[in-house]
Amino acid sequence: MKKIFKLILNTIPRPLLIRLSYVARPVLALSLKGSTYNDPIDGRSFRSFLPYGYGHQRNNVLSPSTLSLERHRLLWLYLKNETDFFTAPHKVLHFAPEQAFYKLFRGMKNLDYTTTDLYSPLADVKADICNLPFKDNEYDIILCNHVLEHIPDDTKAMQELYRVLKPGGMAILQIPQDLSRETTFEDDSITDPKERARIFGQYDHVRVYGRDYFNKLRSIGFRVEEADYTKTLNPQDVERYCLAKGEIIPVCFKD
Template identity: 70%
Template sequence: MKSPFQVLLNLFPRPFLIQISLLLRPLLVFAYKGKTYKDPIDGKTFSKFLPYGYEKQRPNVLSPSTLSLERHRLLWLYLQQTDFFTLPQKVLHFAPEQAFYKRFKNLKNLEYITTDLNSPIADVKADICDLPFQTNSFDTIICNHVLEHIKDDEKAMKELYRILKPGGMAILQIPQDLSRAATFEDDSIVDQKERAKIFGQYDHLRIYGRDFFDKLRSIGFDVEEVDLTSELRDSEIDYYRLAKGEIIPVCFKHA
């Protein structure tokens, strides 16, 4: 039997659910108050996090305050180890997440631009495969769980490489199954329920395997496969509710 959270995720469009969750957030923060787990993005602690997932629901992963998931908290912790919060830079953020949007926008060191084809909060409405930005435009690109939605992901990667400045950094997180050597795709599966069952979400086009990193390298990126969780104790991984072993693809363009 599906939980109420799964029913909501499958019944209503994501933008609507985001708006509702923002209204309910103060109640969630109060209902889940405690000291067991911590969201590093805002520093708040809770007795537990909420479950999340379209098909296979993951328990205790959705922060009541920032609405962040494991990947968001992992990225935040990684960025804290870089000069992202201090060095003046021009940043392009695809499909900006609520957990980051206002925080990044308020950083005085960033010239912060957001883009997406559909997001109501994106500054620039654009197709990731045909971006309206000049070559060598951005110091940093953040593209978190977008490429799995794109039919021609190789073309999208080439566009990301084109607009990144030499010496710039692109963080290109994706859903990953590192037990797979090769990325799995099957366009013959058209039923949304079946796609959700196989790919984890009805609008995902593939499950990325270990070859994802080499595909980025073939585009021209220098790729660092960052396993931040390997630097943390198990107790810390649990405290922040991270996915142990998740790799952050940190990509650089030759200077």
Template identity: 35%
Template sequence: MQLFKALEVGFRRWRNQLISPIKYRGEAVHCPVCDHSFSHFLPAGSGERKRPGAVCPLCRSRERDRLSWLFLQERENDLLEKHMQFLHVAPEPRLSEFFFNAIGEGYITADLMRKDVMVRLDVQDMLYPNETMDAIYCNHVFQDVPDDRKAIAECFRVLRPGGWAVVNVPLFAESTMEANTPGNVRSAWDKRPDEHVRNYGLDYQQRLEDAGFETEVFSPEDLEPDRQKRERFGIDGPRTGFLHFVRKPAASNEDNPSGDSSPEDRA
């Protein structure tokens, strides 16, 4: 099954590289991630989560990826350095290339189910000692884990004082609510966990601060004030969301507000 999946992914990449620039030729929209222009972005999602103008035909970046890209391009010199310890959870291909080129050794990809990563990792129980990582990029993951507060606390625990993270989630509600049923229930043969087990609201920022993080929240308007450019980049829709940038306070925190112990202590 994994072999067929890998072949399918490889075929899709080849097809996108060869056909997309021709099939979707145009100048109406521009993807800042792959730096190509097209007639339009492709739709994504289904049901209530279906949205037009979401996916780049070439690099397959979503709105959230393009929003993060603008943020990272602006702050690359301040945030990224060679050989820093950087954990990328559920890595997006184009962003993964960008991070690896900027960091090199020290860049780590991780996921619970995927085979094309360096480390198999559950964000609710990371097998890293306290204060190991300089940075974490974890985009649209917490909505799929059973205990998101524990996952947030784990990110806080493994970050070094002064370390940072980008931890975006989709915002679909006024206030965060656990879903009665997952928004994406897997088929019986699909071993991956169900997705969208909660709908986040604007109080998500408070969850991050409850774990001890210092937070900054950036809207699309903050990262690109020009409305026409936001529309052309495909980040002006209601589902784009916000960029949540957090830091672990630089002062040493001997008392972990999450109450979690290190893996050595739990052993």
């Protein structure tokens, strides 16, 4: 089954692959049922996870049940263990809502939950992140994960995120990040899609963020906590949940 799925990953366009994967979830989950690895989002266990990646595949990272990746499971654990996201009333704005979270967050009675995106069919509000149709200081929590690397004017996007976040509010702004880079890399002269995918991770990414990402957020006005959350977890749990050791969660506050 894993070999078949890997072949599919290499031959089907990504948007279609995502739709097909959700249809095939019950079969995938049943075929890989076991006890070695666990998806904390739904609590189900498997003998292995599936490979996934755009251009360069990572093995054992895609949950057969929720289709969550490392970053989704890390964020779930952080929200569950370190915040009151699941218990206290919050007005939440979720950009480009991930399928692993969408139905769960939508069904939570404590959340006043709004989704937004320019293109996603899951978006309640179709909006440009650089020109949001929301009031100043409107949201308690903003989730905007793996979005900013697609945005040419990420400074304007960050300013808009800061504007609509309430004082005292929290924004989690995950991005794909190369922590070995001191500075972020951009080059608009690279136009070949295959070359862009090789250099930037995906053809539609416009930059590779380095460690200076956190200071750029601070320059907008955010107070930023660089949460190395896997460091706080039991190493066995990091392996069991198939997390990316050392991934930093940018937890941003508006003081």
